[in-house]
Amino acid sequence: MTAQGADIIGDPTQAHCVAIDARAPLYDGGIVTRVDAVSLGVMLNRDGVRFYDEGEDFWPKRYAIWGRLVAMQPDQIGYCIIDSKAIGRFMPPVFPGVQANSLPELAQALGLPEPDFMRTLNDYNAACRVGSFDHTVLDDCHTEGLAPAKTHWARPIDQAPFFGYALRPGITFTYLGLKTDAQARVYFGGAPSDNLFVAGEMMAGNVLGKGYTAGVGMSIGTAFGRIAGTQAAKSALKEAAHAVA
Ligand SMILES: Cc1cc2nc3c(=O)[nH]c(=O)nc-3n(C[C@H](O)[C@H](O)[C@H](O)COP(=O)(O)OP(=O)(O)OC[C@H]3O[C@@H](n4cnc5c(N)ncnc54)[C@H](O)[C@@H]3O)c2cc1C
Known part of the structure; x- marks a missing residue:
């Protein structure tokens, strides 16, 4: 239609774009392969660095934006890191997470640079101000003095076993x-x-x-x-x- 001269509207860089398991099939909008644990942990890029507030909002808004955030990272990949406190609090993903008994082991298992990974996790854990954790409301668990902040559901990632999911962008629609x-x-x-x-x-x-x-x-x-x-x-x-x- 555009080749025939039809007028278009909208932002070509925007899409309903979900963070899906990196092991998902190439063409997958993320119905069964999405990993919705982002708000319960931290998201790192391939350099072991956080890049956005994981606690900003509820599903479905956060569901719609995380794929695009991952798409903007180096190599278009992100890593969701959680600990055992998160298990049972999000929709079970179709693929099991990479599991480890310590954070350095998890960094190695995911192929992430261990010093950067540990610096990010240690900084995050130290910045957590835990109040009354409640995943069903925008609770008062937040970070202090951390950039980017995690504004809700911020709890230290400190209870083994630890889990990591490599995530890729999955376009639902543009x-x-x-x-x-x-x-x-x-x-x-x-x-x-x-x-x-x-x-x-x-x-x-x-x-x-x-x-x-x-x-x-x-x-x-x-x-x-x-x-x-x-x-x-x-x-x-x-x-x-x-x-x-
Ligand atoms: C993973 C996923 C989850 C979704 N979840 C929701 C949800 O929970 N709630 C919600 O409201 N919406 C959801 N959507 C969006 C919703 O599915 C779409 O808005 C809706 O299906 C679009 O309908 P459509 O008829 O416009 O297009 P489509 O359903 O895409 O139909 C277009 C049809 O045209 C055919 N076609 C393409 N080119 C040609 C051609 N040249 N000649 C002949 N036929 C052609 C295609 O094969 C297709 O059958 C989701 C979408 C995806 C991908």
């Missing part, structure tokens, strides 16, 4: 699509088409620019599918009436 309007018309050079309409993921960028609202994919498809179908039928009837006349 926020780039065909520009349209309330009648679901496709635009060419700023002008709406009389007989070409669009619905669903192809125009999702008109509705959502970043982040996620649960169920928005199906809602866009249902709402605009109905509009586009109605408009297409009207257009076809008009053409038929014109042909008869």
Whole structure:
């Protein structure tokens, strides 16, 4: 469609992008391979460095953004590190995590630079200010004097066994699509088409620019599918009436 000159809308760098197990198949949006333990531990890049607030928000918002955050890291890989306190508090992933009895052992098993890994974990553990841990609310467990901060659910990673998951970005859908309007018309050079309409993921960028609202994919498809179908039928009837006349 873009090659045919259709107008587009949305940010090509944005997508609903989930952090999925690096062992997942190449084409995988992350239904069974996602690892949603990020908020219970820390996320490191391949250099053993944290890069974003793991405690910023609840699923599904955090679910939608972590793939992109990983995609922006060197080699597009991240490592979720948790300890035994996290076990049982997140959806069981399809692949088991890499397990170790100490943090240096875990760094080695994951192939991460041990000194950097240990510096990051030690700094994080020392910065944790644990209040009343509650994973169902934005609780008061946070870090102090750490950059980036972990603003909720921050507890030291200090209870063996330790687990690590290598994570890759998994694109669910992009926020780039065909520009349209309330009648679901496709635009060419700023002008709406009389007989070409669009619905669903192809125009999702008109509705959502970043982040996620649960169920928005199906809602866009249902709402605009109905509009586009109605408009297409009207257009076809008009053409038929014109042909008869
Ligand atoms: C892993 C994953 C999880 C999701 N979870 C949710 C969720 O929990 N809630 C939610 O609301 N949404 C969710 N979505 C989004 C939702 O699935 C989509 O918004 C919806 O399926 C899009 O419907 P669609 O008809 O626009 O496109 P699609 O379902 O992608 O249909 C497009 C069809 O066109 C076909 N096609 C492509 N090119 C051609 C061609 N040249 N000729 C003929 N046919 C062609 C394709 O084969 C496909 O069958 C999820 C998506 C993924 C991938």
